[in-house]
Amino acid sequence: MASTPNGLARIETHGAKKKHENGICHDDSSAPVRAQTIDELHSLQRKRSAPTTPIKDGASSPFAAALSEEERQRQQLQSISASLASLTRETGPKVVRGDPARKGEAAAKGAPSPHPQPVHHHHPHVTPTIAVSDSSLKFTHVLYNLSPAGIITHDMCVSDTFLVGCGRAELYEQAIKYEKGSFITSTGALATLSGAKTGRSPRDKRIVKDEAAAQELWWGKGSPNIEMDEHTFLTNRERAVDYLNSLDKVFVNDQFLNWDTENRIKVRIISARAYHSLFMHNMCIRPTEEELEEFGTPDFTIYNAGQFPCNRYTHYMTSSTSVDINLARREMVILGTQYAGEMKKGLFGVMHYLMPRRGILSLHSGCNMGKQGDVALFFGLSGTGKTTLSTDHNRLLIGDDEHCWSDTGVSNIEGGCYAKCIDLSQEKEPDIWNAIKFGTVLENVVFDEHTREVDYTDKSVTENTRAAYPIEYIPNAKIPCVGPHPKNVILLACDAFGVLPPVSKLNLPQTMYHFISGYTALVAGTEDGIKEPQATFSACFGAAFIMLHPTKYAAMLAEKMQKYGATGWLVNTGWSGGRYGVGKRIRLPYTRKIIDAIHSGELLTANYKKTEVFGLEIPTEIDGVPSEILDPINTWTDKGAYKETLLKLAGLFKKNFEVFANYKIGGDSSLTDKILAAGPNF
Ligand SMILES: Nc1ncnc2c1ncn2[C@@H]1O[C@H](COP(=O)(O)OP(=O)(O)OP(=O)(O)O)[C@@H](O)[C@H]1O
Ligand SMILES: O=C([O-])CC(=O)C(=O)O
Ligand SMILES: [Ca+2]
Ligand SMILES: [Mn+2]
Structure with a gap:
């Protein structure tokens, strides 16, 4: 830790620098903002354009909060x-x-x-009591719950007026009135800034390790669970609660998780910002008026103190940001970050604990369904295409990021989508483009000062610009967001090394091998001049969120895929024609054609050949895709460089998988052996 002239350790609001071991990175959090001051951050957001007429502060108008x-x-x-x-x-x-x-x-x-x-809580420390204080x-x-959504049916959603009528308006007014950096864009979305953090802070996440958690959860090397004790949790909790209580107002959302009503979880989110309230309003399932009336005690509560930091002298704290989960108390505390994704993904972690106990598999995946009822899951790390590819005009969207697979089929955990919008284009992603309208939260985008038109190519604030919208904003959303058992399980990897084929058909052991590996290779901070692809391995395509050992989820996935006859696929949405810097990212229309061929069943009956090293079965032809790109070796001009890069990646896979070699996956030890053998061979 760096020190300041007075000898104190510097507070690292931007989080510690990532550690890359052996060219492998194990978390996919994004880089901090480049602004040094709040004013600098705010000035990044708005692009100057002539003529510059001063913008007046909107006169405050009283609004009608219905007291009923x-x-x-x-x-x-x-x-x-x-x-x-x-x-x-x-x-x-x-x-x-x-x-x-x-x-x-x-x-x-x-x-x-x-x-x-x-x-009632038990810890050995004596807690001082303040019976009465100011x-x-x-x-x-x-x-x-400022904006009860009412019952939104699929048909009603087509009408914008209804959505306006059901009023996210009050939260807009609160944000614009009180939260600097809040603006309405030309299409009616609420643009906002998340502050110094524009991505999650996995290194600042802590889980209370009580006796039960010590036994049940995954701890140690590779695990995302960093321990804290109950007393420290209570210290942070009190800090957050005191901060929230010190405010003139707080926002409270009572909402649901999981469209499978039998396994629905009631969550309460207490936050300091209208932005956070609107974000969760969009992302969680919105209760009806009646459901809200009968809401009762929440199953889980988030205290989000946003920008208010933790005390860095608190035990276990390594920065001024802390995201703490206490499973026994069913509570989460957020200090020192305003990045809204912490709430979304924090709750996802909780589901990764609760659902497997009920025999339900929780998944970091998108999910959609064909008109014939064929369901596909899309797994992949951040930025690999879950949202983009599950949002498909020809299919019904069940969800874009978090699902459950139970004995009755699949269900979305959330009530909204969280799309990346860097380089978003109306032509390539029309449904997401059109969802960015009134009610949608647009994080960290840059727009024209006067026209309020968003420039989606602008990375001045961050590359991780995002739009959070209710799932009904996608015209062909499947409401309720549930479906039958999946037919296809598509593993997405954005391979910036450019050596994985655009698509390959996997057998079950291969599917498990790639699921446990959880590979992608994005290219880190382009403006830093880093041109080297960075391999990321994140178990179950979401190591940051899993609570139990990866093999537990893998065994459940294998069992379900076998039982319901699902086929596994590996799709590279990354580079083709050479690695990053030489080749290009595979064109989205081609990836869509590939996905179409998986859905239609065309690829089940195609001709296949096997690749070297990774032993992947690749089709020789796909309707609408140039055949030469299907085998990556064809697209590389320098074949020697191809072979070298292929071996390099294979080596990274092997190295990463070593830690899993000693684990048994499920009850069937022959499956474990087959999985170990399903990786690259060289
Ligand atoms: N061939 C391609 N396939 C998929 N996405 C592509 C392709 N080419 C470019 N992209 C872009 O890559 C990004 C994929 O991001 P997406 O939002 O789908 O990620 P995600 O998997 O949902 O991640 P997260 O879990 O962080 O939400 C989009 O910005 C999309 O436009
Ligand atoms: O949670 C977030 O910040 C965005 C996301 O979907 C992911 O990283 O998987
Ligand atoms: Ca997504
Ligand atoms: Mn995600």
């Missing part, structure tokens, strides 16, 4: 107040629903006196 059904409200406020209660105090905050601008009115109506349930006397205005 006194009793329901009282109960909701009570349960929110209990959620916001610090553990050391006798009482929680006095909460009032609505906008603080209407403070007088709301308070005059009489705030409910909350009686939070006592929270903070426990304070009112916090709670903006609770």
Whole structure:
């Protein structure tokens, strides 16, 4: 850690530098923003254009927060107040629903006196009690599920007016009024900045290692789970809760995860920013009015303190950012990062713990369904094409990122999509383009100061620009987001080495080998002049989110694929014609043709040949795709360089897989042997 002139360790708001061992990288978090100050960050967002007329601050207008059904409200406020209660105090905050601008009115109506349930927890430390302090006397205005979505049916969604009517408007107003960097783009999306962090901070994630967690979870080398103790969790929790309580207002979302209603999880998200509330409103499943009324106690609660940092002198803290999960308490605390993806992916981690206990496999995958009911899963690390390829005009979208596979079929965990939008084009990705409208959160994009037209090619703030929209914004979304058992399991890799074939058919052991490996090779920070592809291996195509040992998920996948007769495929959405710098990324229309041929069954009956080293079965012909690109060796002019690069990548695969060689996968040890043999041979 670097030190400052006064000898103190410097606070690393940007997170520690990534460690690359042997050319392998194990996390796929993005680079920090290049701005040094907040003003610099804000100036990146807006492109100057002539003429420069000054933009006036919008005059504040009172908005109509509907106060209805006194009793329901009282109960909701009570349960929110209990959620916001610090553990050391006798009482929680006095909460009032609505906008603080209407403070007088709301308070005059009489705030409910909350009686939070006592929270029992066991740790050896004596917790000081503050029965009454100024903070426990304070009112916090709670903006609770500001925008009930109502029941949105597929047909109704086509009408924009309905969506406007169901009102994400209040959150827009809150964001624009109070959160610097919030703007409405020319298509009506809410553009916002996530601050210094424009990606997740996997190195700042901590999991409470109590006795149960020590036994059940995956710890040690390769695991994303870095331990913390219960006491430290409570310290951070109290810090977040105190910060939230100190604000004039907080946002509370009560929502669901998992469209499989039998296995639905109720989540409460308490946050400081309208941006975060709208983001989760879009990304989680929106309850109906009735469901909200009967919501009761959440199964899991997030305290998101956003920009407010952790105390870096706290045990286990290595920076001012901390994302902490406590499974026993069913709580997550976020300090020192405003990147909204932490909430989404934090909950995904929780699902990776809860679902396998019920025999349900949780998956970092996209999912869509043909008109005939054939379901495909799209696995892949960040940026490999899950969202792009599952969003397919000819098929129904079940979801773009997080799914469950149970005995009854597949279900989406979320209620929205989170698309990368760097270089987004209307022509290539029309459905995503059109989803960026009123209600959609657009993170870290750059737009024209006056026209508010977004320049999707601009990476000034970050390369990880994102759009979060409700799944109904995709015209052919399948609502409810469930489907039958998958027929095809497509593993996506963006191979910047350019040696993996555009498509290969996998047998079951190969599917498992590549699933456990979880390979991709993106090209890191182009402007830093790094031209070397960086191989990333992330078990189960999502090591950052899994809680149990990868072989547990792999065994479940093998069992399900076998039972329901699904076919595995490896699709390279990366380079062709040479490695990064020489070749080019395979054209999206070709990848779409390849995917079409998988869906239609055309590829099941094609002619195949086997590749050297990786032993992959590649088709010799595909309708609409030039045959010569199907075998990468044809596209490289320097055959020697091809062979060398192929062996280099094979070596990295081998090295990565060493740690799994001692594990048995499932009950069938012959499968384990076959999986070990299914990797590259050279
Ligand atoms: N041949 C191709 N196939 C798929 N995507 C491509 C291709 N060529 C370029 N792209 C671009 O690559 C990106 C794929 O990103 P996408 O949002 O689909 O990633 P993802 O797998 O969903 O990642 P995350 O888990 O981070 O959301 C898109 O910006 C897409 O336009
Ligand atoms: O979670 C995020 O920040 C984006 C995402 O989908 C991923 O990285 O897999
Ligand atoms: Ca995605
Ligand atoms: Mn993802």
